[in-house]
Amino acid sequence: MSETELHEPQAQPESELDEDDRLKPEFVSAVLEAVAAGDSETAHARVAPLHPADIADLVELTPAELRPALAAAISDLIDGDVLAEMNDWVREALVDALEPHQVADIAAELDTDDAVAIIEDMEPEDQREVLRALDPDDRAAIEEALSYPEETAGRLMQRELIAVPEHWTVGDVLDYLRGHDELATDFWEIFVVDPAHHPVGTCALSWILRTPRNVSVSDVMAREQTLIPADMDQEEVALRFQKYALISAAVVDANGRLVGMITVDDVVHIISEEAGEDILHLSGAGEGDINEPVLDSYKVRVRWLVTNLATALIPATIVFFFEATIAQMAVLAALMPIVAGVGGNAGTQTLAVTVRALATNQLTQSNTLRAIRREIAIAVLNGLTIAAVIGLAIGTVFWDHELGIVIACAMLANIVIAGLAGVLVPVTLERFEQDPAVASSVFVTMVTDSMGFLAFLGLATAAGLVGN
Known part of the structure; x- marks a missing residue:
């Protein structure tokens, strides 16, 4: 689930969705008929108002033989947010059809965790080409994430977070947030670190906004926090979020240094995924995905x-x-x-x-x-x-x-x-x-x-x- 979906939901064209927020069959048929007839303009106009998650659903509902034509008709609409919402099998096939520089452009738009989800299933050679096409900072972050085992906190976490020293005041934090455009745009809390970059506490945004500027961060922060080891299995991560009612949590490496954070929107996806896996394993159906070859x-x-x-x-x-x-x-x-x-x-x-x-x-x-x-x-x-x-x-x-x-x-x-x-x-x-x-x-x-x-x-x- 992308940060965009959680915080900036787009207005939905009600006529295209049924009462369960699923794309209506007649809408899907109309778009596919336009694509099959070569009328890319009509198909694009119908799809453009949709939320990224609904565009992803549309691609998944499209027969495999028509997906390349649909993707060509709405190529500018298939961005990082759409790919992040897409079924793994469908996304992998779509990504394989793109040039490495196109995948790199998409990955650069995403948070690290979503970019990793797109790149990790690529063939090693294609993966290296995409990484070479990325900016050095983005490449370093993604390579670090890929160094962790699959389905661990290190793969799941995002590197985009706000961390400040404990000797700062609330005013220093506010000035820092307002003065740096490259900082993360979606976050719920600020992590407080010591000189060795070990997390020592957290400050909720509500505390920062309601506290006078001259108050020290160390006086307003909560020192008790739940830390997630980078090598922890994602299922255990989800259990911790559920047990302690977390919105976000700091991820630390083997030396206890802050290396990322995990947010609740990622955990919701894990809970759904793990529950489905257990049911499918009991029946011996493997991944049980209708898009699986x-x-x-x-x-x-x-x-x-x-x-x-x-x-x-x-x-x-x-x-x-x-x-x-x-x-x-x-x-x-x-x-x-x-x-x-x-x-x-x-x-x-x-x-x-x-x-x-x-x-x-x-x-x-x-x-x-x-x-x-x-x-x-x-x-x-x-x-x-x-x-x-x-x-x-x-x-x-x-x-x-x-x-x-x-x-x-x-x-x-x-x-x-x-x-x-x-x-x-x-x-x-x-x-x-x-x-x-x-x-x-x-x-x-x-x-x-x-x-x-x-x-x-x-x-x-x-x-x-x-x-x-």
Whole structure:
């Protein structure tokens, strides 16, 4: 999200947007028809009043084969703010079509974090050409950002900030802000640093504006502040913003020196991105972007399906061991998927809650046992309820009360096991520093299927139903 969007929203042409602030299909069709007909003037006139975020949406909604023509028709409207709002896959394709000096011109208009987002996905040679075309100061800032690992505070932060020494007065700060046109234009607080450029406090703009000029900055600043290490993962950064209700925060390097700041508009994007990633990882859908190339999506998804196929052999083997039992009482074959399926759903519920709790730091080593006890209690209550319903239903439909009792007991056992697996599997993966959202569902499904079949067929055999 760009600073422009947050602070200087443009007037929106209401006729082009629906009640959910999405571009109307008829508007998109009209623009694309004009582009296809070679009427660039009409297309440009329709698009010009749009906000940069809506122009980005329009480009994303355009079929891939028409994007070059659309980009040519509205080339002067596709600036840094538009590219910053654009889907990664679409932006990458668009940037690849531009000359290095054009990318450099766009990057120079942006804050460092947005410029890095555009340049970081380019091919190394193209990246070097763009960096060579930048001014030395811009190039140095972007190269420093690229030196940090992906998805860390160092990549996310912007270098454009206001930092002043603590011996200044409020008047000195005001004169400094008014006398330097090259300073950052969008900020919420001023960072106060010592001679070694270590942050020692912050001053909100409201404090500066309401304090007499002769008051020392050290007397009005807040010394308590949340500092973000440059190598901190962006998900942890988002959690800190959420926990401490931050608007902006200073980023420091390994020596504790102030090197940048992160603002809440960047964090909103992270929260949305990370939440979406966890959901997609649980399903094995990779990035799950509709603009991702088909082959890239295929490679990610097929690996997941092959893994599922391998784990499915375990419950299949269990069923094979009870082949004789199923052959003598065919109704078991019809009922056993019910036990496994309901158990799988119960495990998925617990898994989703646990993965979310781990992602938001609600579940830690301090309360793991309490969380396990809670999920077991819920699983027992759910199991008793579902077992009673399925037991009565099967006993009545098949006029076989023993079969009803067997499926009820199997259902209770599998739901309890599913609840336990749903919390233990992601917690265990987390302890081994693996992403619990990536592999948890495969293992939980394997456990619920295997134990569902084993409990139902095993109890049926032990109860002597086959001989009846």
